[in-house]
Amino acid sequence: MPPIARTYVKAAFLYFVAAFVIAALMMLDRWLDFSRWLKLVYLSQLHLLLVGWLTQLAIGVAYWIFPRFLEEQDPQPRGSDALAWGVLICLNLGLLLRFLVEPFYLMGPQSWLAVLMTLSGVLQALAALGFGLLIWGRIRPMEAKK
Amino acid sequence: MPDTSRAFVKASVVYLCLGAILGALMLINRWIPLGQVAGLVRVSHVEMLVVGWLTQLILGVAWWLFPPLKLGLRGDAPQSVRRGQAQRGSEPLFWATFLCLNAGVLLRAIFDPLYSLTRIGPFSVLSGVSGLFLFAAALAFVANMWGRVRELGRG
Numbered sequence: 350m351p352p353i354a355r356t357y358v359k360a361a362f363l364y365f366v367a368a369f370v371i372a373a374l375m376m377l378d379r380w381l382d383f384s385r386w387l388k389l390v391y392l393s394q395l396h397l398l399l400v401g402w403l404t405q406l407a408i409g410v411a412y413w414i415f416p417r418f419l420e421e422q423d424p425q426p427r428g429s430d431a432l433a434w435g436v437l438i439c440l441n442l443g444l445l446l447r448f449l450v451e452p453f454y455l456m457g458p459q460s461w462l463a464v465l466m467t468l469s470g471v472l473q474a475l476a477a478l479g480f481g482l483l484i485w486g487r488i489r490p491m492e493a494k495k
Numbered sequence: 496m497p498d499t500s501r502a503f504v505k506a507s508v509v510y511l512c513l514g515a516i517l518g519a520l521m522l523i524n525r526w527i528p529l530g531q532v533a534g535l536v537r538v539s540h541v542e543m544l545v546v547g548w549l550t551q552l553i554l555g556v557a558w559w560l561f562p563p564l565k566l567g568l569r570g571d572a573p574q575s576v577r578r579g580q581a582q583r584g585s586e587p588l589f590w591a592t593f594l595c596l597n598a599g600v601l602l603r604a605i606f607d608p609l610y611s612l613t614r615i616g617p618f619s620v621l622s623g624v625s626g627l628f629l630f631a632a633a634l635a636f637v638a639n640m641w642g643r644v645r646e647l648g649r650g
Contacts, residue, residue, distance in 0.1 A: 399544065404511070407552055411504075414560075416496055447522075454525070463526035470522030477515030481508045488504045490496055 350413050353433045357409025360441060364401030368394055389452040400473065401444050408436070408480055415487040428483045436479040443472030496559050497580060499589050503555025506597060510547030514540055535611045539604035546629065547600040554596070554636055558589060561643040584639040592635040599628030 350358070371387075371394045378387040412433060417426035427433070446469035454462040496504070517540040524533035563582035580586060602625035610618035 470519035474519035
């Protein structure tokens with residue numbers, strides 16, 4: 350597994366654990382009622398699972414196992430490393446930004462928080478488009494083994 | 496990667512991009528009001544990402560990588576009954592899965608917000624019918640793949 354794919358998968362594992370820790374705290378909070386923040390983190394927690402865990406794992410594994418470019422198509426067999434790192438950074442920055450900002454936005458919607466939420470959405474959309482660009486050419490038949 | 500899987504995977508990448516753009520519009524709408532529609536696309540956003548992207552990607556990759564069906568020999572011939580793509584299962588059934596899944600996603604993603612916006616009855620029906628398409632897709636996929644969930648290297 351190449352280093353970029355390993356980073357995607359390890360980051361996905363961290364979100365998996367984090368999302369389940371938060372879910373456990375949310376369940377406990379129903380009973381113990383110890384944090385207002387936990388009542389507002391539901392949507393962000395869902396995004397940690399669906400984007401941070403599942404989508405990031407899918408992207409990392411696709412980057413690893415999809416058919417590689419032939420040498421004459423692209424000297425980098427899995428496409429641009431810079432783009433792959435860019436997708437990783439945009440996805441995680443966007444996701445973490447949303448996770449950090451959304452509960453405060455829901456407590457009191459202020460315009461600077463809305464700007465940060467917008468930025469998080471744009472970063473994640475850029476990550477999706479970047480991944481599309483990165484992987485599209487690799488969705489192709491495998492060449493026959495010689 | 497076979498043609499069938501490529502269609503699934505390409506469609507799933509398109510849904511990832513569309514779903515993420517809708518998500519971004521919903522967040523932009525909190526800062527710059529984009530009108531009523533931006534508040535109505537939540538269902539489309541979820542449907543595109545959970546079914547169109549993640550589910551469809553999983554189906555496409557499973558069809559590509561799961562162990563092939565057993566070869567199986569006819570009693571009267573030394574030739575294998577299944578060869579090549581046929582060892583993946585029924586290709587027409589897999590295309591039917593593709594059509595049903597995408598019809599389901601598109602019907603829900605298009606007509607759910609349209610119904611919320613216009614309250615025109617037939618839009619609600621079309622959005623509801625999407626569930627039947629998705630059910631048919633799930634059934635067809637499971638029926639097609641059941642025999643391939645097996646140990647490798649046994650025939």
